[in-house]
Amino acid sequence: MMVKTQTLFGLSITDCSLKTMVEVIDQSITEKNQVHIVTLNPEMLARQVHEKSFYRVLQRAEFCIADGNGLIWASGFLGKKIEHRIPGIDLLEALFQETGRKPWSFYFLGSRQEVVEHLAEIIPKQFPHLRIAGTHDGFFTDDQVICDQINQSHPDIVLVGLGSPKQEYWIDKNRSRLSSFVFMGVGGSFDVLSGVKKRAPLFLRKIRLEWAYRVFSEPSRFRRIIPAFWTFGIMVWKEKRLRNPKK
Numbered sequence: 001m002m003v004k005t006q007t008l009f010g011l012s013i014t015d016c017s018l019k020t021m022v023e024v025i026d027q028s029i030t031e032k033n034q035v036h037i038v039t040l041n042p043e044m045l046a047r048q049v050h051e052k053s054f055y056r057v058l059q060r061a062e063f064c065i066a067d068g069n070g071l072i073w074a075s076g077f078l079g080k081k082i083e084h085r086i087p088g089i090d091l092l093e094a095l096f097q098e099t100g101r102k103p104w105s106f107y108f109l110g111s112r113q114e115v116v117e118h119l120a121e122i123i124p125k126q127f128p129h130l131r132i133a134g135t136h137d138g139f140f141t142d143d144q145v146i147c148d149q150i151n152q153s154h155p156d157i158v159l160v161g162l163g164s165p166k167q168e169y170w171i172d173k174n175r176s177r178l179s180s181f182v183f184m185g186v187g188g189s190f191d192v193l194s195g196v197k198k199r200a201p202l203f204l205r206k207i208r209l210e211w212a213y214r215v216f217s218e219p220s221r222f223r224r225i226i227p228a229f230w231t232f233g234i235m236v237w238k239e240k241r242l243r244n245p246k247k
Helices: 018-030 042-050 052-060 069-077 088-098 114-128 143-153 164-179 189-194 202-206 208-217 219-243
Strands: 005-008 011-014 035-040 061-068 105-112 129-138 157-161 182-185
Touching: 005 069, 011 042, 018 035, 018 061, 018 088, 018 182, 035 042, 035 052, 035 088, 035 164, 042 052, 042 069, 042 219, 052 164, 061 069, 069 219, 088 182, 088 189, 105 114, 105 143, 114 189, 129 143, 143 164, 157 164, 157 189, 164 182
Parallel strands: 011 061, 035 061, 035 182, 105 129, 105 157, 157 182
Antiparallel strands: 005 011
């Protein structure tokens, strides 16, 4: 299935609706094609400026979807408007909902053991048709052991909640060892879905201030968010000048 993309900062960014993204994932599973889905935000884009290995990971991913509002704003400012923002947690819930029609199975990798185990207990109550092939916390040292466990459970979709950029690196490095079809980094979504952390109220999400809620809920984020936003702002300004050089 062809989807619209926009090229920003040298990356191909998928611009499609949530419904279409679910259909793309369905097609990948049906046709047994492996895909890596990155939920892209300004902090991740800022990182790749100084970390070229991460930039190459983003380039190799089949789909980079716009998660952060800053990316949506930047695309409009640069004349490459991305119409659709797809928060990673919204895509997760859409996939879970789709299990009423599709026999997909999931593997949860990441967070603390008690969190993923609790999530595996409660999430099927909300989505009765959801099949959980297995879980493992994010505290491990041997990738091959984890890959063997995942392969033994035969999930269609592997959700990796190790935080960025660790989760993207892990997927990029290990996908060739795995027989699953869809790999997606989900950050702290396991904590939110399990109830350990709260998501921003709906009204804040509607006015695009979910990021502010997350920052003020976790003040430790300030130390990395502020430098990342500064770097991202410089990136956008440089990109603007490249697209509109002074004559």
